Amino acid sequence: MPEVPGVPPAQQLLVGLARLGQAVRIDAWRNNGPHNLSPLQADIVTFLAEQTGPRRQGDVVGALASTPPTVSDAVKALRAKGLLESVRDPQDGRATVVRLTPEGDAEARRLGDVSQVMSEAFSVLSEADLAAMLRGTATIMKGLQDRQAIPVSRMCLTCRFFRPNAHPHDAARPHHCAFVDAPFGDAELRVTCPDHQDRD
Ligand code: SF4
Incomplete structure (x- = not known):
């Protein structure tokens, strides 16, 4: 074939x-x-x-x-x-x-x-597909930011309040935002957030 x-x-x-x-x-x-x-x-x-x-x-x-x-x-x-x-x-x-x-x-x-x-x-798109696309987009954006290929965005992946996979047993909301002190999932990842503070 x-x-x-x-x-x-x-x-x-x-x-x-x-x-x-x-x-x-x-x-x-x-x-x-x-x-x-x-x-x-x-x-x-x-x-x-x-x-x-x-x-x-x-x-x-x-x-x-x-x-x-x-x-x-x-x-x-x-x-x-x-x-x-x-x-x-x-x-x-x-x-x-x-x-x-x-x-x-x-x-x-x-x-x-x-x-x-x-x-x-x-x-x-299903909610799960949208969440996966958002996670993939944020990850690529961070990779490009790290290489100084795009301007810096105020995104979860570079935020000092972001605790990835802090809730490993909660498949829907595995991450934690320490700013609002609440769990959240990939579908709520922010690629721009007014409350962002740089991790560094
Ligand atoms: S403050 Fe905003 S950018 Fe930082 S972890 Fe919370 S939602 Fe994400």
Whole structure:
């Protein structure tokens, strides 16, 4: 009987991830919302919403792996749309930081909703498959972060509150978050979390 020619799964996975990245980008253009946000502007709003306070523009550049002029243009556009404001850095009076306005916060909440197209596409997966994909994605992200190939994310796998497999007899919720002092499973792993604190 003929055999299906072998192709390295990592190679196929990379192709699949690239296609998914395209789909996410297209989805962002489709869901540009009332402020007609570009994907980069949406990323900046989402990034600032995840922070505990204002951030310097350079932090935005690093977190989004962009360039200073590109982020500067996007910040200018967001300011003109009333979603973001620049204020003096309380730590250094000569520097400025950016933060969301109340309208920017509302836009961040809108961006946090998964679009209908995406939720329909995800709905074919079981909870277990979604959890496994999330675990795999987080693990690959950490590997890339360790190699400084992608910007650092505030994720469970690098958080000082994360206790992996602290509850080995609880198959559904084997991990523990010491911040909220509660067990959780792969399906609740965070790849971005406002309460994250770096393990190092
Ligand atoms: S604080 Fe957030 S990132 Fe840290 S372990 Fe808990 S849920 Fe994960």
